[in-house]
Amino acid sequence: xxxxxxxxxxxxxxxxxxxxxxxxxxxxxxxxxxxxxxxxxxxxxxxxxxxxxxxxxxxxxxxxxxxxxxxxxxxxxxxxxxxxxxxxxxxxxxxxxxxxxxxxxxxxxxxxxxxxxxxxxxxxxxxxxxxxxxxxxxxxxxxxxxxxxxxxxxxxxxxxxxxxxxxxxxxxxxxxxxxxxxxxxxxxxxxxxxxxxxxxxxxxxxxxxxxxxxxxxxxxxxxxxxxxxxxxxxxxxxxxxxxxxxxxxxxxxxxxxxxx
Amino acid sequence: xxxxxxxxxxxxxxxxxxxxxxxxxxxxxxxxxxxxxxxxxxxxxxxxxxxxxxxxxxxxxxxxxxxxxxxxxxxxxxxxxxxxxxxxxxxxxxxxxxxxxxxxxxxxxxxxxxxxxxxxxxxxxxxxxxxxxxxxxxxxxxxxxxxxxxxxxxxxxxxxxxxxxxxxxxxxxxxxxxxxxxxxxxxxxxxxxxxxxxxxxxxxxxxxxxxxxxxxxxxxxxxxxxxxxxxxxxxxxxxxxxxxxxxxxxxxxxxxxxxxxxxxxxxxxxxxxxxxxxxxxxxxxxxxxxxxxxxxxxxxxxxxxxxxxxxxxxxxxxx
Numbered sequence: 001x002x003x004x005x006x007x008x009x010x011x012x013x014x015x016x017x018x019x020x021x022x023x024x025x026x027x028x029x030x031x032x033x034x035x036x037x038x039x040x041x042x043x044x045x046x047x048x049x050x051x052x053x054x055x056x057x058x059x060x061x062x063x064x065x066x067x068x069x070x071x072x073x074x075x076x077x078x079x080x081x082x083x084x085x086x087x088x089x090x091x092x093x094x095x096x097x098x099x100x101x102x103x104x105x106x107x108x109x110x111x112x113x114x115x116x117x118x119x120x121x122x123x124x125x126x127x128x129x130x131x132x133x134x135x136x137x138x139x140x141x142x143x144x145x146x147x148x149x150x151x152x153x154x155x156x157x158x159x160x161x162x163x164x165x166x167x168x169x170x171x172x173x174x175x176x177x178x179x180x181x182x183x184x185x186x187x188x189x190x191x192x193x194x195x196x197x198x199x200x201x202x203x204x205x206x207x208x209x210x211x212x213x214x215x216x217x218x219x220x221x222x223x224x225x226x227x228x229x230x231x232x233x234x235x236x237x238x239x240x241x242x243x244x245x246x247x248x249x250x251x252x253x254x255x256x257x258x259x260x
Numbered sequence: 261x262x263x264x265x266x267x268x269x270x271x272x273x274x275x276x277x278x279x280x281x282x283x284x285x286x287x288x289x290x291x292x293x294x295x296x297x298x299x300x301x302x303x304x305x306x307x308x309x310x311x312x313x314x315x316x317x318x319x320x321x322x323x324x325x326x327x328x329x330x331x332x333x334x335x336x337x338x339x340x341x342x343x344x345x346x347x348x349x350x351x352x353x354x355x356x357x358x359x360x361x362x363x364x365x366x367x368x369x370x371x372x373x374x375x376x377x378x379x380x381x382x383x384x385x386x387x388x389x390x391x392x393x394x395x396x397x398x399x400x401x402x403x404x405x406x407x408x409x410x411x412x413x414x415x416x417x418x419x420x421x422x423x424x425x426x427x428x429x430x431x432x433x434x435x436x437x438x439x440x441x442x443x444x445x446x447x448x449x450x451x452x453x454x455x456x457x458x459x460x461x462x463x464x465x466x467x468x469x470x471x472x473x474x475x476x477x478x479x480x481x482x483x484x485x486x487x488x489x490x491x492x493x494x495x496x497x498x499x500x501x502x503x504x505x506x507x508x509x510x511x512x513x514x515x516x517x518x519x520x521x522x523x524x525x526x527x528x529x530x531x532x533x534x535x536x537x538x539x540x541x542x543x544x545x546x547x548x549x550x551x552x553x554x555x556x557x558x559x560x561x562x563x564x565x566x567x568x569x570x571x572x573x574x575x576x577x578x579x
Contacts, residue, residue, distance in 0.1 A: 006378075013375045020366030020402075090362025098326060098356040099422070100348045101379040257328075 003105065010101070010109025015116060028079060028117060032071035033124050039063060039193075040133045048195050050220065057224055059194075060133035065219040066192040068125045068151070073183055073212055075121065076114045076155050080162035081169060081179040084110075089172040093256045111159050118155045126223075136224055143226035147219055150232070153239050154215035160246025161211065167253040186212045214238040277340065278303045279426050279457040280325055285334035287320050287481075294320050296481040297334070304425075307448075307458040309472030311465065313572050317481045318461050319359075319430065325459070326356050326428055339426060352381055355419030355427040359434070363411065365404035369395050372403060373417055380422035393417040393447050409440030416447055426457045433467060445470055465565045479572040492567055499535040499561050503528055503554040506546060515545040527556075535559055 019025055046059035087093045096106060129135035138144045165182070169175045189196065189207035196204070207213055214235035221227040221235075229236065280302035287295035295317045302308045312318045323329045324336060327343040327350060336343055341350045363372060373390060377383035390399050393413040398406060406414065412432060419427055432448065433441045448471055451458060462468055468475050469489045477485040477492075485492055498519070504526050505511070511523045519532025532538045539559070546554050562570070 009378055013378075016371065017364045017366055087362070091358055091360060092362050092364070094328070095356070095358055095361050095418070097328070098351060098354075098358070099376060099379040100351045100381070102348065 003102075003108075006102075006105045007108035007112060010105050011112040011116065014109050014113035018113065018117070024079065028071065028075040029121055029124065032067040032074075032121065033128060035070075036060075036064060036067045036125055036129060037132065040129070044133060050195055050224075058133075058135070060129060061135045061224055062195070062220065063193070064125055064129035064133075064135040065223055066216060068122055069154070069190075069212060069216045069219060070187060070192050071121045071125065072118055072151065072155050072215070073158050073186070075117050076158040077162045077165070078176075078179040078183050080110065080114070080159060081165050082172070082175045084163065084166050085169045085172040085175040088166065088255060089258045091257075097256045107163070110163075111156060114159055115152055115155055118151060122151060138223055139226040140228075142228040143222045146227060146229050146232065147222035149229065150215060150218035150222060150235065150239070153236070153243070154211065154218075157211050157215075157239050157243040157246060160243055160250055162246075163254055164246045164249035167249070167255065170259060186210055189213075190216055192216060209238065211239055211242040277337065279306075279339060280459060281335075281337045282321070282325065283335040285321060285324060285336060286332045287317070287324065287329070288332045294481055295324075295331075295334075298478070298481070298483055300476055300483065302426075302457060302459055304457050305455050306473045307452050307460060307471055309468030309475040310459055310461045310478065311463070311468055311475060311568060312478035313463075316478045316572065318478055321478065322428055322430060322459065322461055326354070327351070352422060353425050355422060355424035357415050357419045357427070357429045357432055359430045361415055363403040363414065366402060368400050368402050369406070369414055369417075370399045372414065373421055376418045377421045382423060383421050384423045386421070389417045389421050392420060392450060394443065407440075409436060409443060412436070412440075412444060413447060416444075420451070424456070426459070427451060428459050428461075430461045431463065432460070434463065441467075465568050477568060477571055484571045485567075498531045498533050499559060501530040501532060501535060501538060501542070501557075501559050503542070503557040506549055506554070509549065515541045517541055 018028075040060045040063060043059045043063075047056040048059050048062050049056055050062065084093070097103075126135070126137065130137060138147055162179075165179070166175075169178050186207070187193070189199070189203065190210065190213040192212070199207070218232045218235035218239075221232050225231075278301050280300065282298055282300040285295050285298035285300075286293065298317070298321050300308075300310075300321070310318055310322065320329065324331045325338050325343050327338075327346055330344050338346065338350060339353050343350060367375070369390060370386060373386045377386055377389075387399075390396055393416050395410060395413055395417065398410055403411065403414065416429070416432065419429075429448065433444045436444065445467070448458070448460070452471075460468070460472060472489065474488055475486070475492060476483055485495070487495070501519070505523075505528060511521075511528070514521065514528070517530055517532065517538040518534045519530040519538055522529045522531075530538060530542075542554065
């Protein structure tokens with residue numbers, strides 16, 4: 001059968017299960033929207049400077065992509081680290097491995113279904129942000145293309161990194177804690193909520209090299225200033241590098257069965 | 261014993277050779293040799309019970325045949341393919357029921373079966389599969405709401421949805437209450453009627469007796485016995501005679517018997533292949549001493565359970 005049909009069908013399987021689990025759907029899709037509404041309402045007229053000496057922009061315009069970035073990392077990285085280790089520990093992965101389903105189809109299903117959710121989330125966050133707080137949207141088609149590229153590349157990168165990260169998670173019970181150990185610090189250090197200026201230089205630089213910061217920066221450059229891909233190459237390169245690392249480590253170390 | 265029953269391999273399917281053939285399977289993890297030369301043949305259309313204590317190498321053997329593990333040495337053929345390289349083509353034709361496997365709790369039974377049906381080229385109709393494992397009533401219930409026995413039947417259903425020729429069942433009833441076990445046995449009995457070849461791994465001798473045409477017993481990485489349940493019982497024919505020595509008699513006074521005599525204080529045990537003759541000698545001897553009877557006389561034939569325990573415990577010590 002056509003591998004694309006199989007991949008699409010497997011994505012459908014993953015999404016069906018996703019919608020069935022209300023709490024997972026809530027945390028992935030609605031929590032960032034809720035934060036957007038709350039913090040946007042509190043700080044409706046605030047302004048921030050993205051870079052020192054840069055122009056002042058509306059806080060909600062800064063904050064909306066931050067929440068989208070948070071949703072992307074939570075919905076891909078955290079959700080997959082937890083989901084895959086649970087499936088590994090309770091034997092679901094092993095069972096799938098015993099069917100004709102190819103690993104390629106399985107992982108395409110995981111990636112594509114996450115990308116679909118990212119698109120839904122982007123529509124929710126940007127739509128509500130526009131409606132309630134008049135957050136700025138890309139003035140040009142090029143800006144939209146760049147934004148979509150960064151968001152999807154970021155989602156793919158965090159998906160690959162999640163698969164790689166499962167190797168470090170010895171059992172499903174510790175998966176949420178270990179996933180959050182990577183997610184929460186990055187969230188604070190990568191200016192998802194507000195621009196961080198007080199960090200020691202080395203720490204700011206280090207945080208900037210992890211994948212969340214370039215994804216947020218790329219999305220903001222596109223959304224706020226309408227920059228094209230050419231203006232954000234450093235962000236794209238960092239994401240591509242992390243994607244490559246995630247893919248290579250996943251291919252070499254992924255386990256379909258829990259450790260004996 | 262097993263290889264004498266050749267008629268099985270001429271099952272009218274037109275397929276060459278048995279469904280499973282393993283010769284001299286060896287598995288080593290570092291210095292530890294888990295399998296020490298397993299020979300196993302499963303003819304087409306047969307249910308073969310694979311028994312052994314935990315740690316004997318059952319699961320390792322089965323997982324080599326299922327394609328999950330690479331053997332260290334030896335030959336293995338499953339449906340004419342090497343399981344280590346059979347890949348997709350092999351997995352289209354086998355069904356695997358693993359021990360304790362989770363499901364997605366938020367999908368219904370029907371959705372779960374339909375999802376797995378989508379993985380095969382020629383799946384069985386979803387509702388047929390659900391009927392086959394007796395889950396019609398629960399078809400639209402979420403997996404979360406199923407009982408343990410129902411989940412296990414769903415496991416079997418998922419293994420059958422690809423319409424496999426060969427089904428691996430790994431301890432399908434461990435942890436079941438008696439009623440759930442009977443139900444599971446009915447499902448497995450139904451598979452036999454469909455002409456499926458089944459390799460059934462189990463701890464329970466009675467399960468093997470109820471379901472299997474043939475039995476192979478593994479202990480400490482070797483096959484220690486193989487044959488029909490009746491063959492196995494026949495191979496260990498010896499009957500145990502026990503009694504207490506009459507007052508004033510010493511072990512040396514006992515008459516000549518054909519069996520092996522062991523004494524422990526006043527307790528005598530005789531393990532014999534000819535209990536009738538030995539009992540005649542013993543009772544005659546007792547009557548001759550004026551005792552008239554033997555205190556605590558019992559005559560027992562070992563059950564298959566005993567045979568299994570004897571075979572496997574010997575090997576455990578030897579290992």
